[in-house]
Amino acid sequence: MSKLESLEHIVSFAKRRGFIFQSSEIYGGLSSCYDYGPLGVELKNNVKKAWWKAMVQDRNDVVGLDASILMHPKVWEASGHLEGFTDPLVDCKECKKRWRADHLLEAKGIKPTFEPGDWGNHKVRCPECEGELTEVRKFNLMFKTQMGALEDEADEVYLRPETCQGIYTNFLNVQNTMRKKLPFGIAQIGKAFRNEITPGHFTFRTREFEQMEQQYFSHPDDKKKIFDMWQEARMKWYLDLGIKKENLQFREHDPDELAHYASRALDIEYNYPGMGFSELAGIHDRGDWDLTRHSEFSGEKLEYFDQQENKKYIPHIIETSDGADRATLAFLVDAYDEVETRSGEEGGKHEKEVVLRLHKSLAPIKVAILPLSKKEPLQKLSDEIQTELRQNLMTMYDETGSIGKRYRRQDEIGTPYCVTVDFDSLEDKAVTVRDRDTMEQERIKIGELDRWFKEKFNF
Ligand code: ATP
Numbered sequence: 001m002s003k004l005e006s007l008e009h010i011v012s013f014a015k016r017r018g019f020i021f022q023s024s025e026i027y028g029g030l031s032s033c034y035d036y037g038p039l040g041v042e043l044k045n046n047v048k049k050a051w052w053k054a055m056v057q058d059r060n061d062v063v064g065l066d067a068s069i070l071m072h073p074k075v076w077e078a079s080g081h082l083e084g085f086t087d088p089l090v091d092c093k094e095c096k097k098r099w100r101a102d103h104l105l106e107a108k109g110i111k112p113t114f115e116p117g118d119w120g121n122h123k124v125r126c127p128e129c130e131g132e133l134t135e136v137r138k139f140n141l142m143f144k145t146q147m148g149a150l151e152d153e154a155d156e157v158y159l160r161p162e163t164c165q166g167i168y169t170n171f172l173n174v175q176n177t178m179r180k181k182l183p184f185g186i187a188q189i190g191k192a193f194r195n196e197i198t199p200g201h202f203t204f205r206t207r208e209f210e211q212m213e214q215q216y217f218s219h220p221d222d223k224k225k226i227f228d229m230w231q232e233a234r235m236k237w238y239l240d241l242g243i244k245k246e247n248l249q250f251r252e253h254d255p256d257e258l259a260h261y262a263s264r265a266l267d268i269e270y271n272y273p274g275m276g277f278s279e280l281a282g283i284h285d286r287g288d289w290d291l292t293r294h295s296e297f298s299g300e301k302l303e304y305f306d307q308q309e310n311k312k313y314i315p316h317i318i319e320t321s322d323g324a325d326r327a328t329l330a331f332l333v334d335a336y337d338e339v340e341t342r343s344g345e346e347g348g349k350h351e352k353e354v355v356l357r358l359h360k361s362l363a364p365i366k367v368a369i370l371p372l373s374k375k376e377p378l379q380k381l382s383d384e385i386q387t388e389l390r391q392n393l394m395t396m397y398d399e400t401g402s403i404g405k406r407y408r409r410q411d412e413i414g415t416p417y418c419v420t421v422d423f424d425s426l427e428d429k430a431v432t433v434r435d436r437d438t439m440e441q442e443r444i445k446i447g448e449l450d451r452w453f454k455e456k457f458n459f
Pocket residue numbers: 162194196203204205206207208209210211279280281282321322323324325326
């Protein structure tokens with residue numbers, strides 16, 4: 001478990017330290033929408049960069065894509081979203097609170113079925129006020145908007161509820177232009193939108209979020225092997241980036257839980273504070289559902305010509321789907337640590353200090369430059385050092401407060417290294433580098449700094 005007992009702690013920490021703010025806060029906020037602050041955007045970008053590196057840069061069998069959010073309305077007919085991407089919704093007639101009917105049934109240990117008449121027999125009442133509930137209505141989670149100037153039905157489009165459809169519609173473009181042979185994958189990072197009925201839990205469930213998805217196309221006989229490969233690779237990615245093993249687990253979906261397109265689904269779950277193990281990412285066997293449907297609806301044959309077998313067929317797809325926001329939240333929560341005061345400047349008082357033990361590659365700021373005095377000679381030297389380091393690394397300059405306070409501030413935001421420039425630096429042309437985790441201090445020649453950090457950060 002993380003050192004945090006509830007998400008509330010991380011909500012206030014994330015705000016206080018410039019990671020995540022409520023959207024439109026000065027207007028009272030917009031429910032379940034969040035803005036990433038100066039440190040949050042660095043962290044989330046680093047998460048996305050690490051994903052792209054592992055999924056695209058480090059492999060020969062996966063290529064990237066950036067498809068548009070707005071797509072032809074037929075896409076959502078073919079994908080089944082127009083008809084099937086719904087949640088069962090009930091309202092309380094007394095207190096007007098809105099509920100997910102399936103969640104209410106699950107809480108009572110009843111398998112959710114919503115055949116006409118079923119609902120009334122279940123005799124479920126409002127969990128808040130015991131009031132009577134309405135009949136179940138299907139609520140489509142897609143956001144609808146208008147394209148063009150005329151509010152004509154023909155111009156109705158949707159904000160994509162998942163990024164992968166842009167990958168399917170570009171299957172032939174990518175395969176032909178990149179001369180890809182099966183098996184190969186297409187990866188994409190981008191925004192998705194769902195009009196969730198019951199959003200909440202901070203950035204875990206929002207109505208606008210970002211997905212990091214990859215679709216791997218193969219011969220149907222290779223599916224099992226490929227599923228196993230991705231299952232291992234995706235879990236390893238989280239572990240390599242420092243998430244504690246005991247906070248991650250797999251969860252296989254029961255057959256009756258599966259989405260309309262999937263024949264197998266496995267979640268990677270993270271133990272979010274106050275929530276327990278909840279979905280962080282998914283690996284799905286989508287079979288040939290998507291390409292078959294898009295072939296039918298578009299009239300364009302989304303097939304692959306297998307030269308070895310000398311025949312055409314529709315490839316099968318194994319999808320990996322990670323939420324960039326859920327991943328960022330998991331990294332933030334997992335890295336959160338509290339220790340007794342470490343700066344030695346607090347006169348022996350036992351105070352708690354936050355240390356964000358983020359993996360170096362995810363830390364928003366890699367190196368802080370801290371001159372011991374604000375006066376010219378040290379400022380000038382610090383400025384020269386920063387100019388050199390910032391060519392490769394995200395740096396921060398801080399000259400205010402005692403050095404102990406400044407270390408503390410950097411520990412709180414997860415900065416792996418602090419460079420202290422002191423008066424001796426003017427003479428010995430060296431600085432003190434402090435390590436966030438070991439707190440060890442090393443004297444390093446200024447001329448060697450770039451090479452020293454190159455080794456630490458692998459750039
Ligand atoms: P859940 O069961 O939690 O609603 P899901 O099964 O609908 O999630 P998928 O459709 O498999 O989720 O989406 C893939 C990934 O996208 C999820 O694993 C998650 O990381 C992310 N995701 C989905 N919905 C949201 C959301 N509303 N807010 C933030 N991230 C989301």
